[in-house]
Structures are given as C-alpha cells and as structure tokens.
Amino acid sequence: MHSIGKVISVSYNNLVFEVSNFSKLNYNFGGYTYIAKGIVDYVTVVNDINQKFIYQVVKVEDKEHPLSKVENSKLEYTGKFDCIPIGIIQNGKIEFNMKHYPSLRDKVYLTSEEEYNLIFSVEDSTESISLGLIEEKYIAQINLSKIFNHHGAILGNTGSGKSTTIRQIISETQKHSTKNLHLHVFDVHDEYSHINDIEKIDVLNDFKINIENMDLQDWINLVKPSDLVQLPILQTALKLADGIRNNWISKIWLKCYVAHTLYSYVQTDAVARRTKIINILRETGIDTSGYSSQFANFSGTAEENFLKALIQKMDSEHPGETEYSFLHTQLEASEYKTTSFEDLLNGLEFSFLLEECKGNAQARSHCGTLETRIKSIQARYSSLLSSNGDVTPISDSQIIVYSVSNLDDDLLLFFSSYLLKNIFDKNKQLPLEKRDVNIFILEEAHRYISKSRETSSFQEIERFKKIAREGRKFGCFLFLSSQRPSELSSTVLSQCNNYLIHRIKNNLDLDYMLKTIPYIDSNQLTRISYLPTGTAFIVGELFPIPVEVKVFENTSDSVSTTPEILFKSSIV
Numbered sequence: 001m002h003s004i005g006k007v008i009s010v011s012y013n014n015l016v017f018e019v020s021n022f023s024k025l026n027y028n029f030g031g032y033t034y035i036a037k038g039i040v041d042y043v044t045v046v047n048d049i050n051q052k053f054i055y056q057v058v059k060v061e062d063k064e065h066p067l068s069k070v071e072n073s074k075l076e077y078t079g080k081f082d083c084i085p086i087g088i089i090q091n092g093k094i095e096f097n098m099k100h101y102p103s104l105r106d107k108v109y110l111t112s113e114e115e116y117n118l119i120f121s122v123e124d125s126t127e128s129i130s131l132g133l134i135e136e137k138y139i140a141q142i143n144l145s146k147i148f149n150h151h152g153a154i155l156g157n158t159g160s161g162k163s164t165t166i167r168q169i170i171s172e173t174q175k176h177s178t179k180n181l182h183l184h185v186f187d188v189h190d191e192y193s194h195i196n197d198i199e200k201i202d203v204l205n206d207f208k209i210n211i212e213n214m215d216l217q218d219w220i221n222l223v224k225p226s227d228l229v230q231l232p233i234l235q236t237a238l239k240l241a242d243g244i245r246n247n248w249i250s251k252i253w254l255k256c257y258v259a260h261t262l263y264s265y266v267q268t269d270a271v272a273r274r275t276k277i278i279n280i281l282r283e284t285g286i287d288t289s290g291y292s293s294q295f296a297n298f299s300g301t302a303e304e305n306f307l308k309a310l311i312q313k314m315d316s317e318h319p320g321e322t323e324y325s326f327l328h329t330q331l332e333a334s335e336y337k338t339t340s341f342e343d344l345l346n347g348l349e350f351s352f353l354l355e356e357c358k359g360n361a362q363a364r365s366h367c368g369t370l371e372t373r374i375k376s377i378q379a380r381y382s383s384l385l386s387s388n389g390d391v392t393p394i395s396d397s398q399i400i401v402y403s404v405s406n407l408d409d410d411l412l413l414f415f416s417s418y419l420l421k422n423i424f425d426k427n428k429q430l431p432l433e434k435r436d437v438n439i440f441i442l443e444e445a446h447r448y449i450s451k452s453r454e455t456s457s458f459q460e461i462e463r464f465k466k467i468a469r470e471g472r473k474f475g476c477f478l479f480l481s482s483q484r485p486s487e488l489s490s491t492v493l494s495q496c497n498n499y500l501i502h503r504i505k506n507n508l509d510l511d512y513m514l515k516t517i518p519y520i521d522s523n524q525l526t527r528i529s530y531l532p533t534g535t536a537f538i539v540g541e542l543f544p545i546p547v548e549v550k551v552f553e554n555t556s557d558s559v560s561t562t563p564e565i566l567f568k569s570s571i572v
Helices: 113-119 144-148 162-174 216-223 230-245 251-265 270-280 300-317 324-333 341-357 368-380 409-428 462-474 490-494 507-516 522-528
Strands: 005-010 015-019 026-029 032-035 042-046 052-066 075-090 093-095 107-110 128-134 138-143 152-155 181-187 199-202 399-403 437-442 476-482 498-501 535-540 547-551
Touching (some): 042 075, 128 144, 128 162, 162 181, 162 399, 216 230, 216 409, 251 341, 409 437, 409 462, 462 476, 476 490, 507 522
Parallel strands (some): 152 476, 152 498
Antiparallel strands (some): 005 107, 042 107, 052 075, 075 093, 128 138, 498 535
C-alpha cells in the first residue's frame, strides 16, 4: 500500500497532512478498492518505527502554488487535510487513548480493511444489539451493558430518525433473554404499540394509582399550585385530611373552633359572618336559633350561652383542648396524605376557613383556581386516580410501553415522576444482587423534563435529577428522547454518558449541546446539521470513538406519522 501524503502539522487534538498527487487517493490493493472520501474518512499515519496512528478527517482544503517565479507560470495543486486523533494500533490491537503522536513528514495512508476491523470490532457480540451500519458495511454492535448501564439521550429534529432508533433498540433487546432488564417506554405518539411481544399499557384506562400512595411532590406535580400562596394552602389541606381521617383532629372540634374564632375575633361583615357560621355549625348540635337574622348577632345572654356551648363541644371532642396550639400540634404530626378527593376538598375548605380566622379574607379567592383544578382532575381522571385501594403493580415484563398520548404535559410529568419514584424506591430497598435494571425511555422529554422547570421552587423535576445523579447505584437509568435539546434540563442532560444524535439544525439547540455535552466539539456540531435522515452520530461510552451509524429500520414495526399526498388520476 502506498502513502497518499505526509504530515505537516501535529498537536494533541489535531493533525494536518498534505497531498500533492491526487491520483494516489484512489487505488486497488489486495483485492480491495480504496477511495478517499475526504471528510469523515479515516487515515493511518505510520512513523519510522512502524507505529500506526489512526486519525479521522474533519476538514479539506485545496491550495495552489506557482511552479516558478515567472509570471503566468503553471500552478501546482495540493490538498490540506485536517484530522482529529482516534487511536494507536500496537500488537494487533487498537488503543483509543493516544500515548504517542506522529512526527512531521510521517507518511499517511488510507486506513486498511484490517485496521477498520480493529476500530469497529466488538468484544462479545452475543451480548450485543445491532444498531446499524458504520461506513456502510461494518455492523454497529453495541454491548448491552454499555447502553443500559448508563444514562443516555436520543436527540434530533422531527423526521430525523429518533423513533426508528428507539424501535431498533427495542426490537434488538427483545432478542435477548434477560432476568432483570426492564425497558419502560413512555410512548407519546403511539408509535411503539405495534411492536410484537411487548406489554402495552393505556395509562388512562389500564393503570390505577391509589391516591393514598401519593406524597406532597406528587400532589404538587398533579394540581400545579400556581404560586407560593396556593402551596401552603394545599399543604394544610392535605394535613387536615390526614388528621381528620386518623381522628387526630375531630371535624366537629374544627367547626366549633372556626365558628368561635370567627365570631369572637374576626372583624368582617356581620351578615356574611352569620351566614358562614350557621353553615359551619350544621350537624354539630350547636343551637344557633338565637342568632338574629335582622341584626346578625346574639342578645347578651344568648351570646354567652352560644360561646359557652362551643367551648364545651370542643372540650367533649378533645378534652382540655380549645386553643390553636392543639390544632398546630396535630397538624405537625399529620402527613401530606389523603385517601380521597372528597377528603382533600374538605381539608381545602377548612384551610380557607382557618385562613379567614387569621384575618386573611383573600385566601379563598386567591386559591379558587386550585380548587377548580382539583375538582377537574377528580372528574377527568377518576379511572387513573383511584381511592378504593386498587393499584397497578409494577410490571415484570422485559419491555413495557406506556401509552401516554392522551396526557397533557402536566399529567405526563406527574405520571412519569410517580412511576420513576416507585421503581427507584423499590430498587433502593433491595440488596445489590436482587436489584433490577430499569431503563426509562422518555419520549418528548423536553415537554416535562424541561429547563424552565429546573429552577422551580416546587422542584417538579427533582426526581429526574436525583435519578440522573444517583440512579446508577440503584439500577435506574434515564434515556431521554427530544427534538429540542435546548429546552431540556441541563442537569439531567449533562449526566448522560451516551448520546445518539440525529440531524439538528436549530442554532440554539446546537449551542446548548456544545455547552452541555462534554463529548462534542464544534466540528462535530457542524456535521450534525447535515446528517442524512436515519443516520445517528454516536458519542459517549457506546463506542470508544465518535461514529456515524445508519440505523437499521424494521419496517414491520414502523408506523408512519406523516400521511402521504395522494393524487387523483388524470381525466382523459
């Protein structure tokens, strides 16, 4: 094999070689045809002691040099090729960490078939999946542990091939019989339900969440308190619901306390106060007949008897306890739990009344939207959110596809966060040898694991961030799929170790990736903008070097999301 050029510049991250005879770029050797492609091509640099260095071409320039100083002399053309280091071949093996570097004037060759086989070889193909083709002929074999024991991201514009890549990963994983591997696919567009031999769950119709198992963060993600005024009200409502259910706080005691406080201490419209107090005290046994409808008060004696009756009733419910300090103590001991929407709404009503007892007459109006959202969720999602104890157990299937196409962004955040929490907590409690490996493939991840939620005081995506930081220890891994990387949480995205990147054109997305993803440089970003449909640029732990892979497409599993234009036949 003859050389095609010589080295003219070397640095740690760059090599430049020059070609003066362009005819050398195409030749036959050993029955193989070698054709230099230029950009993304691989070349081999050989020094005087026969060390072989593999580089990849990232830039090509043409230069002209006059053959003499005579005016109008003929020109000599040379090519200048910029390259990035890949590895060094020693003792029949390739090492991808460069310990040595070529020197000036070292000869450059097109990388041979034998060298290509070393670059793209896989240690154990029996535990690998076939993703696609590298260089149009080398199968991209990915070891299961390398793809599923790390967080990952599949990024690309609409129509660039993300769904094809996910389908290929799912289909290839199905070929392996594993004891503890589970892929949880959140299918936003119902693209994967047609894959055979998977468990399909329609979340709104087939999944049951017992609201008693929901914690405060679940409720925040579900009902979306709009501001810092609504959150304390929601917290109090949940604690009141829990305290009343467990009989730590008597409902009658609460009614009497509120009525006594409103009547004795709160300065407000007398008629409105009378109406409110009478409504509160229904079914308590307290006599309100002396409460004048004309003057909205009691006569002297009747007032004394009324207040005394309230104190006595409170004492009968909780002996010796008639002050707010008792209520405060019971609330502190209660949890953010409820067993039904009815109990929560009841707790919400008491929360409003307690705020009014403090003189905050605007609490109810400020939290009207919160109450409306709770009632709306109760009506719309009664099949998903159960109060009768029914729950859908975590599936043991290898691949579970959750149909979430009918969920809006907020409900999608709630459901995915809830499921991740339960699986993560379950694994965390088990010894290492009994932990499962759970992969969460989160489609359209920018819709809910978003940068805008990252700094929210409500910590809506904290669970995703926690799994991104700690999930590896407990067998839980995130696999984000998104067409808008710039809208993804930087904390979650930066924790990924594998990136399968399809074509991305948007400059905001490209700049964000450059800042967030440690494996990518500016030259590679430029290439990403021009990737063909179905081709993924892969960087990270999957391969020791960045590679472009033409992903296999299983047409039997694919679902076209874009209708074709049909033309009417011409009328003769």
